[in-house]
Amino acid sequence: MTNPTGGRAIVAILRGLTPAEALPVADALIRAGVSLIEVPLNSPDPLDSIAAIQKAHGHHALIGAGTVLTPSQVVAIGATGARLIVSPNCDPAVIAATKSAGMLSYPGVMTPTEAFAALKAGADALKLFPGELVGPMGLKAMAAVLPKEVPLYAVGGVSAANMADWRAAGATGFGIGSSLYKPGDSAEVVARKAADLVAAYDAALG
Template identity: 35%
Template sequence: MKNQQDILGQITQQKMLPLYFHKDATVSIDILKALYNAGIKAVEYTNRGIEAVDNFKALRKVVDESMPGMLLGIGTVKTVEDAQKFISAGADFIISPVVYAPVAKTVHDAGLLWIPGCLTPTEIFTAEMSGAKMVKIFPGSVVGPSYIAAIKELFPGLLFMPTGGVDTTAENIKEWFDAGVVAVGMGSKLISKTVLQNQEYEKLTSQTKAVLEILNNIK
Protein backbone atom coordinates (compact mmCIF):
# COMPACT_ATOMS: atom_id res chain seq x y z
CA MET A 1 0.00 0.00 0.00
CA LYS A 2 1.29 3.45 -0.93
CA ASN A 3 1.33 5.94 1.90
CA GLN A 4 -0.79 9.09 1.75
CA GLN A 5 2.19 11.41 1.38
CA ASP A 6 3.52 9.47 -1.62
CA ILE A 7 0.12 9.66 -3.33
CA LEU A 8 -0.20 13.39 -2.64
CA GLY A 9 3.33 13.77 -4.01
CA GLN A 10 2.46 11.94 -7.21
CA ILE A 11 -0.70 14.00 -7.81
CA THR A 12 1.09 17.30 -7.14
CA GLN A 13 4.06 16.29 -9.28
CA GLN A 14 1.69 15.37 -12.14
CA LYS A 15 -0.25 18.61 -11.48
CA MET A 16 -3.43 17.12 -12.86
CA LEU A 17 -5.82 14.29 -12.11
CA PRO A 18 -7.79 12.91 -15.06
CA LEU A 19 -11.22 11.60 -14.07
CA TYR A 20 -13.80 9.62 -15.99
CA PHE A 21 -16.42 6.87 -15.96
CA HIS A 22 -17.69 4.63 -18.72
CA LYS A 23 -20.19 1.84 -18.24
CA ASP A 24 -18.26 -0.46 -20.58
CA ALA A 25 -15.30 -2.15 -18.89
CA THR A 26 -13.29 -2.51 -22.11
CA VAL A 27 -13.67 1.18 -22.97
CA SER A 28 -12.74 2.06 -19.37
CA ILE A 29 -9.56 -0.01 -19.67
CA ASP A 30 -8.68 1.46 -23.08
CA ILE A 31 -9.04 5.02 -21.73
CA LEU A 32 -6.75 4.15 -18.83
CA LYS A 33 -4.18 2.74 -21.26
CA ALA A 34 -4.37 5.88 -23.40
CA LEU A 35 -3.75 8.06 -20.34
CA TYR A 36 -0.91 5.83 -19.15
CA ASN A 37 0.68 5.96 -22.60
CA ALA A 38 0.68 9.76 -22.31
CA GLY A 39 2.64 9.57 -19.06
CA ILE A 40 -0.20 9.76 -16.53
CA LYS A 41 0.53 7.98 -13.25
CA ALA A 42 -2.56 8.86 -11.18
CA VAL A 43 -6.19 8.61 -12.29
CA GLU A 44 -9.61 8.99 -10.69
CA TYR A 45 -12.24 6.57 -11.94
CA THR A 46 -15.66 7.85 -10.89
CA ASN A 47 -18.41 5.92 -9.14
CA ARG A 48 -21.13 7.11 -11.51
CA GLY A 49 -22.98 3.95 -12.46
CA ILE A 50 -23.95 0.45 -11.29
CA GLU A 51 -21.03 -0.95 -13.31
CA ALA A 52 -18.45 1.10 -11.41
CA VAL A 53 -17.35 -1.52 -8.86
CA ASP A 54 -16.91 -4.34 -11.40
CA ASN A 55 -15.19 -1.99 -13.84
CA PHE A 56 -12.89 -0.75 -11.10
CA LYS A 57 -11.87 -4.31 -10.27
CA ALA A 58 -11.08 -4.91 -13.96
CA LEU A 59 -9.01 -1.68 -14.04
CA ARG A 60 -7.18 -2.72 -10.85
CA LYS A 61 -6.22 -6.04 -12.48
CA VAL A 62 -4.84 -4.30 -15.58
CA VAL A 63 -2.89 -1.77 -13.48
CA ASP A 64 -1.36 -4.54 -11.37
CA GLU A 65 -0.42 -6.58 -14.42
CA SER A 66 0.82 -3.98 -16.87
CA MET A 67 0.98 -0.42 -15.51
CA PRO A 68 3.83 -0.09 -13.03
CA GLY A 69 3.69 3.13 -11.03
CA MET A 70 0.03 3.88 -11.80
CA LEU A 71 -2.15 5.02 -8.89
CA LEU A 72 -5.81 4.14 -9.30
CA GLY A 73 -8.26 6.17 -7.24
CA ILE A 74 -12.03 6.20 -7.09
CA GLY A 75 -14.22 9.31 -7.05
CA THR A 76 -17.85 10.18 -6.26
CA VAL A 77 -17.78 8.14 -3.06
CA LYS A 78 -20.48 9.48 -0.71
CA THR A 79 -21.32 6.58 1.61
CA VAL A 80 -19.42 4.35 4.02
CA GLU A 81 -20.75 1.31 2.13
CA ASP A 82 -19.29 2.55 -1.16
CA ALA A 83 -16.01 3.47 0.52
CA GLN A 84 -15.73 -0.06 1.93
CA LYS A 85 -16.52 -1.62 -1.46
CA PHE A 86 -13.79 0.31 -3.24
CA ILE A 87 -11.26 -0.14 -0.44
CA SER A 88 -11.84 -3.90 -0.83
CA ALA A 89 -11.48 -3.53 -4.60
CA GLY A 90 -8.00 -2.04 -4.13
CA ALA A 91 -8.43 1.73 -4.46
CA ASP A 92 -5.20 3.68 -3.90
CA PHE A 93 -7.09 6.81 -2.82
CA ILE A 94 -10.70 7.92 -2.43
CA ILE A 95 -12.32 11.18 -3.57
CA SER A 96 -15.71 12.39 -2.38
CA PRO A 97 -17.89 15.15 -3.86
CA VAL A 98 -18.87 16.15 -0.30
CA VAL A 99 -17.44 16.31 3.23
CA TYR A 100 -18.85 13.42 5.27
CA ALA A 101 -16.99 12.50 8.46
CA PRO A 102 -17.98 8.78 8.54
CA VAL A 103 -16.49 8.32 5.05
CA ALA A 104 -13.36 10.20 6.12
CA LYS A 105 -12.98 7.87 9.12
CA THR A 106 -13.52 4.73 7.01
CA VAL A 107 -10.89 5.82 4.48
CA HIS A 108 -8.38 6.94 7.11
CA ASP A 109 -8.87 3.74 9.14
CA ALA A 110 -7.87 1.85 5.99
CA GLY A 111 -4.73 3.98 5.79
CA LEU A 112 -5.77 5.60 2.52
CA LEU A 113 -5.80 9.19 1.26
CA TRP A 114 -9.21 10.91 1.31
CA ILE A 115 -9.81 13.97 -0.87
CA PRO A 116 -13.22 15.59 -0.25
CA GLY A 117 -15.08 18.02 -2.48
CA CYS A 118 -15.68 21.45 -0.95
CA LEU A 119 -16.87 24.88 -2.02
CA THR A 120 -17.34 27.15 1.00
CA PRO A 121 -14.75 28.07 3.67
CA THR A 122 -16.90 26.22 6.23
CA GLU A 123 -16.80 23.03 4.15
CA ILE A 124 -13.03 23.39 3.66
CA PHE A 125 -12.54 23.86 7.41
CA THR A 126 -14.78 20.85 8.17
CA ALA A 127 -12.72 18.78 5.72
CA GLU A 128 -9.50 19.91 7.38
CA MET A 129 -10.88 18.98 10.81
CA SER A 130 -11.80 15.56 9.36
CA GLY A 131 -8.18 14.96 8.41
CA ALA A 132 -8.10 16.07 4.76
CA LYS A 133 -4.69 17.11 3.44
CA MET A 134 -6.01 18.06 -0.01
CA VAL A 135 -9.45 19.38 -0.97
CA LYS A 136 -11.17 19.30 -4.32
CA ILE A 137 -12.83 22.65 -5.05
CA PHE A 138 -15.96 21.61 -6.91
CA PRO A 139 -17.45 22.83 -9.12
CA GLY A 140 -14.51 25.06 -9.99
CA SER A 141 -16.43 26.67 -12.84
CA VAL A 142 -18.79 28.36 -10.38
CA VAL A 143 -16.08 30.22 -8.47
CA GLY A 144 -13.01 30.54 -10.72
CA PRO A 145 -9.33 31.09 -9.85
CA SER A 146 -9.93 34.40 -8.04
CA TYR A 147 -11.94 32.54 -5.38
CA ILE A 148 -9.00 30.23 -4.60
CA ALA A 149 -6.68 33.23 -4.32
CA ALA A 150 -9.12 34.89 -1.89
CA ILE A 151 -9.56 31.96 0.51
CA LYS A 152 -6.30 30.05 0.27
CA GLU A 153 -4.50 32.04 2.97
CA LEU A 154 -7.13 30.95 5.50
CA PHE A 155 -5.88 27.37 5.12
CA PRO A 156 -2.07 27.47 4.93
CA GLY A 157 -1.65 23.73 5.49
CA LEU A 158 -4.10 22.55 2.84
CA LEU A 159 -3.56 21.65 -0.82
CA PHE A 160 -6.18 22.81 -3.35
CA MET A 161 -7.30 21.04 -6.53
CA PRO A 162 -10.16 22.57 -8.55
CA THR A 163 -12.32 20.20 -10.59
CA GLY A 164 -15.04 21.13 -13.07
CA GLY A 165 -14.47 24.05 -15.38
CA VAL A 166 -10.72 23.62 -15.77
CA ASP A 167 -9.94 24.04 -19.45
CA THR A 168 -7.09 22.48 -21.43
CA THR A 169 -5.72 25.85 -22.57
CA ALA A 170 -2.41 27.18 -21.24
CA GLU A 171 -4.09 30.49 -20.24
CA ASN A 172 -6.79 28.86 -18.13
CA ILE A 173 -4.44 26.36 -16.48
CA LYS A 174 -1.94 29.12 -15.65
CA GLU A 175 -4.70 31.22 -14.02
CA TRP A 176 -5.52 28.39 -11.63
CA PHE A 177 -1.90 27.77 -10.67
CA ASP A 178 -1.23 31.49 -10.26
CA ALA A 179 -4.14 31.47 -7.77
CA GLY A 180 -2.32 28.85 -5.71
CA VAL A 181 -3.63 25.40 -6.67
CA VAL A 182 -1.23 22.43 -6.74
CA ALA A 183 -3.17 20.33 -9.26
CA VAL A 184 -6.29 20.43 -11.43
CA GLY A 185 -8.92 17.76 -11.91
CA MET A 186 -9.77 17.20 -15.56
CA GLY A 187 -12.86 15.37 -16.69
CA SER A 188 -14.90 16.03 -19.82
CA LYS A 189 -12.63 18.85 -21.04
CA LEU A 190 -9.90 16.23 -21.48
CA ILE A 191 -11.80 12.95 -21.85
CA SER A 192 -14.62 14.33 -23.97
CA LYS A 193 -17.87 12.64 -24.99
CA THR A 194 -16.55 12.53 -28.56
CA VAL A 195 -13.40 10.72 -27.48
CA LEU A 196 -15.51 8.23 -25.52
CA GLN A 197 -18.14 7.67 -28.22
CA ASN A 198 -15.67 7.33 -31.07
CA GLN A 199 -13.02 5.58 -28.98
CA GLU A 200 -10.35 8.06 -30.12
CA TYR A 201 -7.63 6.74 -27.85
CA GLU A 202 -4.64 7.98 -29.81
CA LYS A 203 -6.18 11.45 -29.86
CA LEU A 204 -6.67 11.25 -26.08
CA THR A 205 -3.02 10.27 -25.61
CA SER A 206 -1.78 13.18 -27.72
CA GLN A 207 -4.12 15.70 -26.04
CA THR A 208 -3.05 14.48 -22.61
CA LYS A 209 0.61 14.81 -23.56
CA ALA A 210 -0.08 18.39 -24.66
CA VAL A 211 -1.73 19.24 -21.32
CA LEU A 212 1.14 17.63 -19.39
CA GLU A 213 3.57 19.76 -21.38
CA ILE A 214 1.63 22.92 -20.43
CA LEU A 215 1.72 21.83 -16.78
CA ASN A 216 5.44 21.06 -16.89
CA ASN A 217 6.11 24.62 -18.11
CA ILE A 218 4.23 26.16 -15.17
CA LYS A 219 6.61 27.51 -12.56
Protein backbone atom coordinates (compact mmCIF):
# COMPACT_ATOMS: atom_id res chain seq x y z
CA MET A 1 0.00 0.00 0.00
CA THR A 2 1.51 3.34 -1.01
CA ASN A 3 -1.06 5.48 0.79
CA PRO A 4 -1.26 4.73 4.53
CA THR A 5 -4.84 6.02 4.55
CA GLY A 6 -5.86 3.39 2.01
CA GLY A 7 -6.70 5.97 -0.67
CA ARG A 8 -4.92 7.28 -3.75
CA ALA A 9 -1.16 7.75 -3.54
CA ILE A 10 -1.25 11.45 -4.40
CA VAL A 11 0.47 13.93 -2.08
CA ALA A 12 -0.86 17.46 -2.48
CA ILE A 13 2.05 19.87 -2.07
CA LEU A 14 0.53 23.16 -0.91
CA ARG A 15 3.52 25.47 -1.20
CA GLY A 16 2.57 29.06 -0.38
CA LEU A 17 -0.65 28.12 1.43
CA THR A 18 -1.73 30.59 4.11
CA PRO A 19 -3.53 29.63 7.34
CA ALA A 20 -6.68 31.40 6.11
CA GLU A 21 -6.73 29.17 3.02
CA ALA A 22 -5.76 25.97 4.79
CA LEU A 23 -9.13 24.49 5.67
CA PRO A 24 -11.06 25.43 2.48
CA VAL A 25 -8.27 24.06 0.27
CA ALA A 26 -7.83 20.91 2.35
CA ASP A 27 -11.59 20.33 2.35
CA ALA A 28 -11.66 20.59 -1.45
CA LEU A 29 -8.79 18.15 -1.85
CA ILE A 30 -10.20 15.56 0.50
CA ARG A 31 -13.65 15.73 -1.09
CA ALA A 32 -11.98 15.10 -4.45
CA GLY A 33 -10.19 12.01 -3.13
CA VAL A 34 -6.74 13.38 -2.22
CA SER A 35 -6.01 12.31 1.35
CA LEU A 36 -2.26 13.00 1.62
CA ILE A 37 -1.52 16.67 2.26
CA GLU A 38 1.85 18.37 2.68
CA VAL A 39 2.40 22.02 3.63
CA PRO A 40 6.02 22.99 2.89
CA LEU A 41 7.77 24.83 5.69
CA ASN A 42 8.66 27.73 3.39
CA SER A 43 4.97 28.66 3.25
CA PRO A 44 3.53 31.48 5.40
CA ASP A 45 3.06 30.33 9.02
CA PRO A 46 3.13 26.67 7.98
CA LEU A 47 2.73 25.18 11.44
CA ASP A 48 -0.56 27.04 11.88
CA SER A 49 -1.87 25.63 8.61
CA ILE A 50 -0.67 22.12 9.42
CA ALA A 51 -2.22 22.21 12.90
CA ALA A 52 -5.57 23.38 11.54
CA ILE A 53 -5.71 20.73 8.81
CA GLN A 54 -4.55 18.03 11.21
CA LYS A 55 -7.25 18.95 13.73
CA ALA A 56 -9.99 18.90 11.09
CA HIS A 57 -8.89 15.93 8.99
CA GLY A 58 -6.13 14.03 10.77
CA HIS A 59 -8.44 11.15 11.66
CA HIS A 60 -9.03 10.22 8.00
CA ALA A 61 -6.18 11.86 6.06
CA LEU A 62 -2.39 11.90 6.36
CA ILE A 63 -1.21 15.44 7.08
CA GLY A 64 2.36 16.66 7.27
CA ALA A 65 5.08 19.08 6.29
CA GLY A 66 7.44 19.40 3.37
CA THR A 67 10.87 20.98 2.93
CA VAL A 68 11.81 19.62 6.36
CA LEU A 69 15.57 20.04 6.77
CA THR A 70 16.41 19.65 10.47
CA PRO A 71 15.55 17.39 13.42
CA SER A 72 14.27 20.43 15.35
CA GLN A 73 11.74 21.08 12.61
CA VAL A 74 10.58 17.47 12.93
CA VAL A 75 9.92 18.05 16.63
CA ALA A 76 7.92 21.22 15.93
CA ILE A 77 5.81 19.46 13.31
CA GLY A 78 5.21 16.51 15.61
CA ALA A 79 3.77 18.89 18.20
CA THR A 80 0.91 19.68 15.78
CA GLY A 81 -0.11 16.03 15.65
CA ALA A 82 0.85 15.69 12.00
CA ARG A 83 2.29 12.35 10.93
CA LEU A 84 4.19 12.93 7.66
CA ILE A 85 7.66 14.40 7.12
CA VAL A 86 8.76 15.11 3.55
CA SER A 87 12.20 16.43 2.64
CA PRO A 88 13.85 17.50 -0.61
CA ASN A 89 17.01 15.63 0.40
CA CYS A 90 18.27 12.52 2.14
CA ASP A 91 19.43 13.45 5.66
CA PRO A 92 19.80 10.44 7.98
CA ALA A 93 19.46 12.70 11.05
CA VAL A 94 16.07 13.99 9.87
CA ILE A 95 14.93 10.46 9.02
CA ALA A 96 16.03 9.20 12.45
CA ALA A 97 14.24 12.05 14.24
CA THR A 98 11.11 11.35 12.23
CA LYS A 99 11.08 7.66 13.09
CA SER A 100 11.85 8.39 16.74
CA ALA A 101 8.77 10.61 16.81
CA GLY A 102 6.63 7.82 15.35
CA MET A 103 6.07 9.66 12.07
CA LEU A 104 6.41 8.66 8.42
CA SER A 105 9.56 9.68 6.57
CA TYR A 106 9.51 10.50 2.83
CA PRO A 107 12.98 11.87 1.97
CA GLY A 108 14.00 13.18 -1.42
CA VAL A 109 16.44 11.15 -3.52
CA MET A 110 17.79 11.43 -7.05
CA THR A 111 20.27 8.57 -7.32
CA PRO A 112 20.40 4.89 -6.30
CA THR A 113 23.08 5.77 -3.73
CA GLU A 114 20.79 8.29 -2.05
CA ALA A 115 17.85 5.90 -2.28
CA PHE A 116 19.63 3.05 -0.53
CA ALA A 117 21.05 5.44 2.09
CA ALA A 118 17.53 6.69 2.84
CA LEU A 119 16.19 3.17 3.19
CA LYS A 120 19.09 2.20 5.47
CA ALA A 121 18.25 5.19 7.68
CA GLY A 122 14.62 4.03 7.98
CA ALA A 123 12.68 5.89 5.27
CA ASP A 124 9.13 4.68 4.69
CA ALA A 125 8.93 5.85 1.08
CA LEU A 126 11.17 7.60 -1.42
CA LYS A 127 10.49 10.92 -3.13
CA LEU A 128 12.16 11.03 -6.54
CA PHE A 129 13.10 14.71 -6.78
CA PRO A 130 13.42 16.64 -8.99
CA GLY A 131 11.43 14.23 -11.12
CA GLU A 132 11.65 16.28 -14.30
CA LEU A 133 15.44 15.86 -14.34
CA VAL A 134 15.38 12.09 -13.81
CA GLY A 135 12.33 11.44 -15.99
CA PRO A 136 10.33 8.23 -16.29
CA MET A 137 13.26 6.38 -17.87
CA GLY A 138 15.53 7.26 -14.96
CA LEU A 139 12.89 6.14 -12.51
CA LYS A 140 12.47 2.87 -14.40
CA ALA A 141 16.19 2.16 -14.06
CA MET A 142 16.15 2.93 -10.33
CA ALA A 143 13.00 0.90 -9.72
CA ALA A 144 14.71 -2.13 -11.22
CA VAL A 145 17.26 -2.27 -8.40
CA LEU A 146 15.23 -1.01 -5.43
CA PRO A 147 13.18 -3.34 -3.20
CA LYS A 148 9.80 -3.92 -4.87
CA GLU A 149 7.86 -3.08 -1.72
CA VAL A 150 9.31 0.45 -1.40
CA PRO A 151 6.80 3.18 -2.40
CA LEU A 152 8.30 5.49 -5.03
CA TYR A 153 6.77 8.96 -5.33
CA ALA A 154 7.60 10.97 -8.45
CA VAL A 155 7.73 14.68 -7.57
CA GLY A 156 8.34 17.48 -10.03
CA GLY A 157 7.06 17.57 -13.58
CA VAL A 158 4.11 15.28 -12.91
CA SER A 159 0.73 16.26 -14.35
CA ALA A 160 -2.49 14.66 -15.51
CA ALA A 161 -1.02 14.50 -19.01
CA ASN A 162 2.01 12.36 -18.13
CA MET A 163 0.92 10.48 -15.01
CA ALA A 164 0.41 7.26 -16.98
CA ASP A 165 4.01 7.43 -18.26
CA TRP A 166 5.35 7.78 -14.73
CA ARG A 167 3.16 4.93 -13.52
CA ALA A 168 4.38 2.65 -16.33
CA ALA A 169 7.98 3.46 -15.35
CA GLY A 170 7.42 2.28 -11.78
CA ALA A 171 6.06 5.24 -9.82
CA THR A 172 3.69 4.02 -7.14
CA GLY A 173 2.69 7.50 -6.04
CA PHE A 174 2.98 11.16 -6.94
CA GLY A 175 3.70 14.47 -5.26
CA ILE A 176 1.76 17.20 -7.04
CA GLY A 177 2.40 20.89 -6.50
CA SER A 178 1.35 23.60 -8.95
CA SER A 179 -0.85 21.21 -10.93
CA LEU A 180 -3.03 21.07 -7.81
CA TYR A 181 -2.43 24.36 -6.03
CA LYS A 182 -0.77 27.69 -6.74
CA PRO A 183 -0.70 30.52 -4.16
CA GLY A 184 -3.98 32.35 -4.32
CA ASP A 185 -5.98 29.52 -5.89
CA SER A 186 -9.50 29.36 -4.51
CA ALA A 187 -10.96 26.16 -3.10
CA GLU A 188 -13.13 25.93 -6.23
CA VAL A 189 -10.08 26.07 -8.51
CA VAL A 190 -8.30 23.44 -6.41
CA ALA A 191 -11.38 21.22 -6.56
CA ARG A 192 -11.38 21.34 -10.37
CA LYS A 193 -7.65 20.61 -10.59
CA ALA A 194 -7.98 17.76 -8.11
CA ALA A 195 -10.84 16.19 -10.04
CA ASP A 196 -8.73 16.14 -13.22
CA LEU A 197 -5.72 14.65 -11.43
CA VAL A 198 -7.77 12.01 -9.65
CA ALA A 199 -9.32 10.98 -12.96
CA ALA A 200 -5.85 10.72 -14.54
CA TYR A 201 -4.56 8.73 -11.58
CA ASP A 202 -7.44 6.27 -11.75
CA ALA A 203 -6.94 5.89 -15.50
CA ALA A 204 -3.21 5.28 -15.05
CA LEU A 205 -3.95 2.49 -12.60
CA GLY A 206 -6.59 1.00 -14.86
